[in-house]
Amino acid sequence: MSLNQILIITLISLLLVFLPAFGLSKMFDKAGVPSWKAWIPFYNTWVMLDVAQRPKHWFFWQFIPVAGWFVTMGIFIEWVKCFAKFSFWEHALTCLVPFMYFPYVGMDKNTRFIGPAGVKHYQKSTVREWVDAGIFAVVAATLIRTFIFEAYTIPTGSMEKTLLVNDFLFVSKLSYGPRIPNTPLAIPFMHHTIPGTSSRSYTEMIKLPYSRWFASPVKRNDVVVFNFPEGDTVINTPAYQSLVPFYQEARRIGNGDMNIGRQYILNDPDTYPLVIRPVDKRENYIKRCVAIAGDTLEVRGGQVYINSQPGFNPPHSQLPYELETNGQPLDQASMLENFNIDIENPEEFGSMGNNKFMVLLTHEAAEKMKSSGFAKTLTAQLTSKDQVDPRLWGKLTFPNDTLHKWTVDYFGPVWIPAKGATLTITPENYSIYERAIRVYEGNSFEQQNGKFILNGKETNQYTFKMNYYWMMGDNRHYSQDSRFWGFVPEDHVVGEAWIIWMSMNNGIRWNRLFRSIK
Structure with a gap:
């Protein structure tokens, strides 16, 4: 975790306990506690637990990153109960806007302090018990899904025989550090679309920049779940989505010319309804990371070479x-x-x-x-460039130009960008790194008359802001992977495939249950 991220977490935690201080001081007066204690961050929560006669160990749980924020809200709820505030909406206001609700409670002449003895006389209704339990379950599951692990199902055979279709996995978010959602306002447990509709399950009213806590780089040969890099634009019909990516279809329609194909699609929105997705709402892919930032990758005769040395061959590839x-x-x-x-x-x-x-x-x-x-x-059965019809160059593999005559079995060499590394841009490598510089790192970048214009200035140097990775399926000839769409930026990485907890194929595959993924 970077110093900046630590400071952000600390600031949020401090604001949670400091912003309500004015209202708390009024409530402390009603409870017979010196009001100055409300103005000391965290000490005020200790006082609340003491007065409400709640477990003191809750105080220490507040210092767990992120989860501690919800503990603080729980302390607030136990505190307002001492003022006869028991309804669902009163507790919702306590959690969401305590800096506004606490002054109201503290200055309301009709609100009195009943203390922990008065709280004991209150009994929740059955409906309220279910509502509270449901909300707690959703919040807890969302926290686990965001910061610890997430369930994932293998949809295609690109990782056979390492992973089989309908293997159910747990994906560890802790391996590379939990990524904070770019779009935090979303329907729980839905990825990007409400089932049975074409409507989005999220809103971009709030958009957060990329941030990863306790960040750790992806290791070479890890099996990784990530957001599909070319999934930013999607043809939103069942026949397309990630099965036929937008950029692939545009190149096909344009006979290799992306601009012609894109314009054709834009002119026919009924056939090709487009949606634009933020990073965290793009389709999830699972592949093996065969090359990490700073590596030079080459495929010769189907064998991967990393930095001129034979790479790892997965036992089930x-x-x-x-x-x-x-x-x-x-x-x-x-x-x-x-x-x-x-x-x-x-x-x-x-x-x-x-x-x-x-x-x-x-x-x-x-x-x-x-x-x-x-x-x-x-x-x-391997494919060399000599076996390919010259008319197909620029239509087979990344970077989709006529200069690099690469196939799935004879590919590269290509350097994988690393954070802080400076690249000398040339006409030969422009098409390889153009999308990473322009789209993934958010720059204006183009080639004009043999010159390179970066953010309005001519240059032939670029220093990368992120690490990148090269992902390939173990089922090498039936995998839509980096050989077709290029690099995976670090901000697209979701987590590491950890364990198979269930597997189905006309019944349970018992021999695959709880198998670790290698």
């Missing part, structure tokens, strides 16, 4: 192979048991005739096929 068998019959049960292949899944297995098949295999399964004699031939 998959590549497509052309398989020719020795002719023996194929059995679903034995193929699953021996090679972890579902031959009934067309994404994993397809027949080409004459004992030849297209299969998705982990490295372990491929080696087992070779050593067992099951495979007569087994050839990895």
Whole structure:
């Protein structure tokens, strides 16, 4: 946590107990307590607990970051009960505007101090008990979801076989530090859309800048949940959303020209209704962080290289192979048991005739096929630039230009931006870093007649404000990842995939329950 963040937390905590001081001083008078005690931050809450005869250990819980603010509100509620304020709305005012409500209570001639003895005579109705319990549950769950962990479901096969479709995960917010929501005013437990509608579940009346408490950088090879960087603009229909991202569709329509495709979409809002989403309301993706800030990444023959050294190969990562068998019959049960292949899944297995098949295999399964004699031939299906129609350059992979003739299997090298690092901008790397400089870091940036204009001034140097990461799926040929849309900024990082707590596929996959994610 930075010094600035510590100061912000401390200031909010102090304001919570100091702003109501004027009203508290009047209430202290009514309770027979010297009014000057109301003006001393935190000591005033100790006095309230003492007078209300509530547990003194509550005082110390106030100093827990963020959660302590709610403890302070709880102390305020116990305090106003001593003045016969028991209704839901009186407690709501106590929590939301104590600096306005406490002066009213303190100066109201009809309000008297009844003390803890009077509070004991009050009994909540059954309805009120349920309302209070419900509000507490929502607040507690929201705090846990924001600052500790969040549930997440695997929707696609991009991480197979490491993570399977319908694996239910807990995502740790503590691994990289909890990120404060950019849009705090939202319906609880809804991401960006009210279910069954196309309406937003949040409002941008209040927008907060990026802030992360107890920040810790993403580590290389972590499995990370993050907000989709190109999800800022979305075609808001079921057929598109993150399945067909806006920028991908615009490039397709424009035959590689983003501007033509964008204008076409803007001219047809009925077919392409657009929504703009803040960072924290963009779709959640899950991938493996293969390169961190400052790394240089390259993919050669499907193998990731980091800083010229072979990168980590996830044990369950998959590549497509052309398989020719020795002719023996194929059995679903034995193929699953021996090679972890579902031959009934067309994404994993397809027949080409004459004992030849297209299969998705982990490295372990491929080696087992070779050593067992099951495979007569087994050839990895990789795509080099020489195999690509030249007319497709600029339409296949990031950075979507005709200069970088990269494929999913032969990609880079590309440097991953690091906070505080200065980049020399050239015509060759402009398309790689332009979006990060302009969109993610909020600058005016363009290339004019071979010159680079940054915030109205000509320059060829830029110093990055954030760390960036390179994310790839373990199912390398069926993953929409950084090879198609580039870097993931640190402010898009949600948390680390921690544990599989449930997994379903026509029933419970018992062998996956409570499995840690590696």
